[in-house]
Amino acid sequence: MLKKLAFAIVAAFAGSSAGLAADIQPVLLYDVGGKFDKSFNEAAHVGAEKFSTETRISYRDFEPSSETQYEQALKRFARRKADLIVAVGVGYSVAVRNVASQYPDVKFTVIDAIIELPNVQSITFRENEGSFLVGMIAAMKTESNKIGFIGGMDIPLIRRFERGYQQGAEYVNGDITLIENYVGTTPSAWNDPIKASEMARSQYARGADIIFSAAGPSGLGVIQAAKDTGNLSIGVDSNQNHVAPGFVLTSMLKRVDLAVYMAMKEASDGSWQAGHRVMGLEEGGVDYAVDEHNKGMFTDEMKARLEQARAKIISGEIVVGDVAGSNSSH
Amino acid sequence: MAGANKKLPLWAEAGLLPTLNLLAAFLVSGLVIWGLGEDPFLALSLLVDGAFGFQEAIGYTFYYATNFVFTGLAVSVAYHAGLFNIGGEGQAMLGGLGLTLAVFLVGDTSPFLAIGLAILGAAVFGAAWAFIPAWLQAKRGSHIVITTIMFNFIASALLAYLLVGPLQRPGGQMPESADFPAGVGLVHAHDLLAMMGMEFEQSPLNVSALIALACTFAVWFMLTRTRFGYELRVVGKNHSAARFAGIPVARMTIVAMMLSGALAGMMGLNEILGEQLRLIGNFTLGYGFVGIAVAFMGRNHPVGIVLAAILFGALYQGGAELAFEMPNITRDLIVMIQGLVILFAGAMEHLFRDPIERLFMRFRAREAA
Numbered sequence: 015m016l017k018k019l020a021f022a023i024v025a026a027f028a029g030s031s032a033g034l035a036a037d038i039q040p041v042l043l044y045d046v047g048g049k050f051d052k053s054f055n056e057a058a059h060v061g062a063e064k065f066s067t068e069t070r071i072s073y074r075d076f077e078p079s080s081e082t083q084y085e086q087a088l089k090r091f092a093r094r095k096a097d098l099i100v101a102v103g104v105g106y107s108v109a110v111r112n113v114a115s116q117y118p119d120v121k122f123t124v125i126d127a128i129i130e131l132p133n134v135q136s137i138t139f140r141e142n143e144g145s146f147l148v149g150m151i152a153a154m155k156t157e158s159n160k161i162g163f164i165g166g167m168d169i170p171l172i173r174r175f176e177r178g179y180q181q182g183a184e185y186v187n188g189d190i191t192l193i194e195n196y197v198g199t200t201p202s203a204w205n206d207p208i209k210a211s212e213m214a215r216s217q218y219a220r221g222a223d224i225i226f227s228a229a230g231p232s233g234l235g236v237i238q239a240a241k242d243t244g245n246l247s248i249g250v251d252s253n254q255n256h257v258a259p260g261f262v263l264t265s266m267l268k269r270v271d272l273a274v275y276m277a278m279k280e281a282s283d284g285s286w287q288a289g290h291r292v293m294g295l296e297e298g299g300v301d302y303a304v305d306e307h308n309k310g311m312f313t314d315e316m317k318a319r320l321e322q323a324r325a326k327i328i329s330g331e332i333v334v335g336d337v338a339g340s341n342s343s344h
Numbered sequence: 345m346a347g348a349n350k351k352l353p354l355w356a357e358a359g360l361l362p363t364l365n366l367l368a369a370f371l372v373s374g375l376v377i378w379g380l381g382e383d384p385f386l387a388l389s390l391l392v393d394g395a396f397g398f399q400e401a402i403g404y405t406f407y408y409a410t411n412f413v414f415t416g417l418a419v420s421v422a423y424h425a426g427l428f429n430i431g432g433e434g435q436a437m438l439g440g441l442g443l444t445l446a447v448f449l450v451g452d453t454s455p456f457l458a459i460g461l462a463i464l465g466a467a468v469f470g471a472a473w474a475f476i477p478a479w480l481q482a483k484r485g486s487h488i489v490i491t492t493i494m495f496n497f498i499a500s501a502l503l504a505y506l507l508v509g510p511l512q513r514p515g516g517q518m519p520e521s522a523d524f525p526a527g528v529g530l531v532h533a534h535d536l537l538a539m540m541g542m543e544f545e546q547s548p549l550n551v552s553a554l555i556a557l558a559c560t561f562a563v564w565f566m567l568t569r570t571r572f573g574y575e576l577r578v579v580g581k582n583h584s585a586a587r588f589a590g591i592p593v594a595r596m597t598i599v600a601m602m603l604s605g606a607l608a609g610m611m612g613l614n615e616i617l618g619e620q621l622r623l624i625g626n627f628t629l630g631y632g633f634v635g636i637a638v639a640f641m642g643r644n645h646p647v648g649i650v651l652a653a654i655l656f657g658a659l660y661q662g663g664a665e666l667a668f669e670m671p672n673i674t675r676d677l678i679v680m681i682q683g684l685v686i687l688f689a690g691a692m693e694h695l696f697r698d699p700i701e702r703l704f705m706r707f708r709a710r711e712a713a
Contacts, residue, residue, distance in 0.1 A: 076667065080626065081624060082629060087668075108513075108520065168508075199519065200504045200519050201518065
């Protein structure tokens with residue numbers, strides 16, 4: 015008991031001394047997918063948590079319940095003198111543009127969109143490069159020579175995943191067949207695991223044995239369908255290998271956590287800069303996930319081919335195709 | 345005699361009962377919040393403070409309330425004619441579309457004309473969307489509840505199609521239109537007050553709140569002070585009697601629904617023309633459905649609707665504020681609190697009404713004795 019008390023006092027002191035240093039007030043805003051989507055938003059949450067435990071600076075976060083709340087949330091935190099507002103998701107682009115021009119003293123970091131304002135840092139990813147690698151994995155692993163892709167909302171940003179995936183698969187095997195579906199055309203497509211799961215079942219029934227889903231929370235439906243039908247799926251954004259061990263071949267990591275962590279870290283040590291930052295394979299922004307759940311599915315030969323392709327993409331020998339307008343500015 | 349006695353005095357009907365219902369809803373919410381390990385009293389004070397504690401909060405509360413006044417009035421006008429309009433959501437979407445088309449049509453030439461046309465466009469498109477189910481009800485007997493619900497889905501699909509197709513903002517990825525031309529938009533309350541020399545914090549509250557109040561008065565006047573309103577209510581009370589009295593029931597049905605649709609359509613004035621300044625795919629956010637709860641909580645009286653709308657506005661704004669302040673309280677819990685208020689104040693109003701009525705009867709019996 016006494017020990018605990020002493021510990022608490024020490025902790026409180028440590029906390030308050032950290033508080034004496036000019037702490038910044040970072041804020042993290044998720045998109046409508048919600049904080050614990052096991053994918054995109056959760057990656058952002060992990061990044062902020064890492065920053066917070068490392069620096070003992072606490073952060074605020076908020077889950078808007080609809081897109082119309084984006085602007086209200088941004089304005090609210092900007093008015094309350096937050097130092098840095100990190101908004102994750104392409105849906106924030108117009109809202110960040112509007113609010114950032116109204117509050118030039120507040121720093122904004124937006125992920126997945128490009129906003130050209132002196133107080134906005136835009137971070138985008140080369141999702142096509144990471145998708146290229148998981149496309150190779152799918153092509154090397156498939157037995158039916160048919161692979162599937164399920165996108166969330168049908169927008170250029172998600173088409174970019176598909177583009178890289180297809181190119182990577184064809185790089186391994188020129189006559190592989192790709193089946194593609196998109197859950198919808200509105201933001202609700204991110205939150206429809208039931209529809210995504212039906213699409214996945216239909217793709218498996220048509221002969222695909224591996225499906226890559228780039229669909230946020232909807233992708234959980236694809237993983238569920240893989241588990242139910244005894245096929246394989248590929249997760250996205252966060253490492254989703256643990257969601258259904260043995261049925262998730264790998265996950266295309268999009269290091270939103272790294273982006274959020276870096277933005278907050280830079281803001282706290284003063285090196286934060288407005289402008290555009292691209293995170294591709296070279297910068298460690300995208301990758302494929304290997305952990306205890308799926309390492310048995312990779313042979314040394316596969317790994318060697320993947321590392322070779324990675325080196326070629328970084329050196330520019332392989333150019334992964336892109337989709338116009340994936341990170342539009344407003 | 346017993347019927348006359350059963351009537352509660354106005355202060356109990358309009359003050360005591362809603363307060364009791366609200367307290368019961370907060371009590372249950374408080375228990376849940378307590379179960380989550382948060383202080384329910386702190387949560388309540390954050391909610392109230394977040395809704396009315398400072399100027400910006402008040403602005404937001406009345407901004408949300410404006411939406412609910414429009415949709416609540418829409419439900420109520422149809423209800424007085426005996427029609428249950430569940431299509432407020434779809435009519436509001438179409439109203440937003442009409443408004444946007446009007447703005448893009450003339451916004452570049454004359455912003456002033458565009459605003460006028462936009463108000464008209466919102467009402468006309470909303471009314472037109474209500475016309476089809478109304479006509480089907482009046483002439484073909486298709487039940488209005490079913491058709492209006494289905495028209496919500498059609499409206500949302502239509503809007504999604506237009507916003508990822510012809511109306512999508514150039515280079516955009518989300519279902520939203522391009523920005524409105526500069527100068528097209530309703531004046532904000534803080535700008536208006538500044539013109540009159542008063543300071544008010546920035547908030548999205550805009551002149552459409554005044555338009556909503558004007559509509560409230562117009563609906564009250566129409567329902568209680570005009571022959572048309574009287575006929576409308578007769579149709580609502582008894583079709584056969586109305587027909588016997590020579591009131592054209594089919595025409596009244598259609599006109600009442602179109603008025604209802606126009607009111608719902610004007611919700612876009614507040615959201616689109618007042619604040620967002622671009623058409624967004626799902627800008628209605630279920631406000632059309634909340635309108636049903638608002639209308640019934642306000643006992644379908646225009647003044648009651650305004651009060652109920654303010655209550656719901658406060659719950660929306662205070663709830664958002666609560667979610668900002670208490671990380672443990674998620675957006676889903678806020679929805680639960682709103683749901684409990686609807687449950688106690690709307691669906692379970694007899695829970696307190698019956699005992700209180702009995703109490704009043706006993707008092708009266710004693711007084712008489």
